Amino acid sequence: xxxxxxxxxxxxxxxxxxxxxxxxxxxxxxxxxxxxxxxxxxxxxxxxxxxxxxxxxxxxxxxxxxxxxxxxxxxxxxxxxxxxxxxxxxxxxxxxxxxxxxxxxxxxxxxxxxxxxxxxxxxxxxxxxxxxxxxxxxxxxxxxxxxxxxxxxxxxxxxxxxxxxxxxxxxxxxxxxxxxxxxxxxxxxxxxxxxxxxxxxxxxxx
Amino acid sequence: xxxxxxxxxxxxxxxxxxxxxxxxxxxxxxxxxxxxxxxxxxxxxxxxxxxxxxxxxxxxxxxxxxxxxxxxxxxxxxxxxxxxxxxxxxxxxxxxxxxxxxxxxxxxxxxxxxxxxxxxxxxxxxxxxxxxxxxxxxxxxxxxxxxxxxxxxxxxxxxxxxxxxxxxxxxxxxxxxxxxxxxxxxxxxxxxxxxxxxxxxxxxxxxxxxxxxxxxxxxxxxxxxxxxxxx
Numbered sequence: 001x002x003x004x005x006x007x008x009x010x011x012x013x014x015x016x017x018x019x020x021x022x023x024x025x026x027x028x029x030x031x032x033x034x035x036x037x038x039x040x041x042x043x044x045x046x047x048x049x050x051x052x053x054x055x056x057x058x059x060x061x062x063x064x065x066x067x068x069x070x071x072x073x074x075x076x077x078x079x080x081x082x083x084x085x086x087x088x089x090x091x092x093x094x095x096x097x098x099x100x101x102x103x104x105x106x107x108x109x110x111x112x113x114x115x116x117x118x119x120x121x122x123x124x125x126x127x128x129x130x131x132x133x134x135x136x137x138x139x140x141x142x143x144x145x146x147x148x149x150x151x152x153x154x155x156x157x158x159x160x161x162x163x164x165x166x167x168x169x170x171x172x173x174x175x176x177x178x179x180x181x182x183x184x185x186x187x188x189x190x191x192x193x194x195x196x197x198x199x200x201x202x203x204x205x206x
Numbered sequence: 207x208x209x210x211x212x213x214x215x216x217x218x219x220x221x222x223x224x225x226x227x228x229x230x231x232x233x234x235x236x237x238x239x240x241x242x243x244x245x246x247x248x249x250x251x252x253x254x255x256x257x258x259x260x261x262x263x264x265x266x267x268x269x270x271x272x273x274x275x276x277x278x279x280x281x282x283x284x285x286x287x288x289x290x291x292x293x294x295x296x297x298x299x300x301x302x303x304x305x306x307x308x309x310x311x312x313x314x315x316x317x318x319x320x321x322x323x324x325x326x327x328x329x330x331x332x333x334x335x336x337x338x339x340x341x342x343x344x345x346x347x348x349x350x351x352x353x354x355x356x357x358x359x360x361x362x363x364x365x366x367x368x369x370x371x372x373x374x375x376x377x378x379x380x381x382x383x384x385x386x387x388x389x390x391x392x393x394x395x396x397x398x399x400x401x402x403x404x405x406x407x408x409x410x411x412x413x414x415x416x417x418x419x420x421x422x423x424x425x426x427x428x429x430x431x432x433x434x435x436x437x
Contacts, residue, residue, distance in 0.1 A: 055299060079212055085296050088292075092292065098225075098228065101225075103297065105222060106297055106298070107302070130232075149210070
């Protein structure tokens with residue numbers, strides 16, 4: 001028998017103003033999986049990712065983590081989750097380094113590797129400049145700089161490639177490849193195809 | 207790949223407190239607004255009602271307390287809303303750290319930036335309003351406890367209204383009735399002391415309210431935030 005999947009969702013239904021956004025979604029994410037969520041604008045990609053992260057509660061359906069129902073072990077799940085939403089959640093008055101520092105108090109991060117992570121995402125020269133002065137693409141890179149520091153098993157990334165240039169896309173692909181090799185799993189939404197082997201896709205009908 | 211350790215409770219509290227103090231310092235123009243409001247209104251009172259010491263002495267405790275209340279209330283609005291707008295609130299809610307602890311860190315920062323300076327400024331305003339000497343100690347002690355309660359209850363109101371439009375009106379309506387007992391006990395401590403009476407009773411009640419708010423408000427605000435971002 002194969003081991004229990006990391007994350008499994010069954011019959012997920014989400015309603016907005018009593019109109020179902022998606023219904024009966026099922027799926028599983030195993031160690032080493034990369035799952036891409038596809039769908040037209042407004043199909044519910046962001047909502048699905050937020051439901052998977054437990055920020056939103058589905059109208060019906062269940063989530064389980066490592067084979068056990070999620071609500072009862074939410075804090076264990078959160079300790080192994082890195083969720084990067086489509087608003088990056090960075091403080092504009094603080095520099096990238098200061099932002100990573102406060103995130104390091106909230107999540108398990110290798111804080112001693114911060115310089116390396118900033119350099120990896122091409123942020124070395126921007127590390128101490130207030131985020132208000134950075135471009136959208138650089139801000140996205142700052143948000144993603146959390147990933148190489150994180151010990152999380154599951155990454156849930158909402159549009160990680162928005163505003164990111166071609167070099168940046170290659171860097172993100174490299175991050176995902178390494179995470180995959182380490183036995184981690186990724187669920188992400190993007191309209192772009194990534195040059196990664198074995199990406200599974202889930203399309204939301206809308 | 208070795209896993210980094212989950213930061214302890216103290217590290218989580220400290221990181222968020224430090225962040226909010228850093229933000230307040232970077233945006234200090236915004237942070238001193240309630241203080242300027244507090245000083246200006248109190249300075250205008252003697253000009254408007256006339257400078258007779260007897261009248262001002264009668265007004266002083268109430269004026270200083272009302273200004274402290276409104277100053278904190280003005281700032282409570284932004285407590286969680288900024289984090290909601292830039293997405294940082296999602297990090298707070300999805301952190302493995304207990305949410306009540308993070309709420310407490312934010313309330314502490316709010317109190318250090320607003321409540322504590324108002325408390326420290328209050329003797330100066332007492333002086334401008336001819337407050338009798340005996341009134342200063344209860345004013346300081348009362349405001350220390352009172353502004354803490356204002357910050358804690360303001361956090362509950364701010365969390366409940368975090369995702370709504372027209373927040374400040376609703377926030378005031380929600381929170382003001384809860385502020386009233388604090389206002390009554392706070393002013394009566396100062397008035398009684400100025401009249402030469404004992405102050406133990408009202409201050410003890412203020413302390414009890416502060417203890418209750420400290421025990422309940424972080425959990426209530428955390429629950430409100432969870433539902434607030436849901437939808």
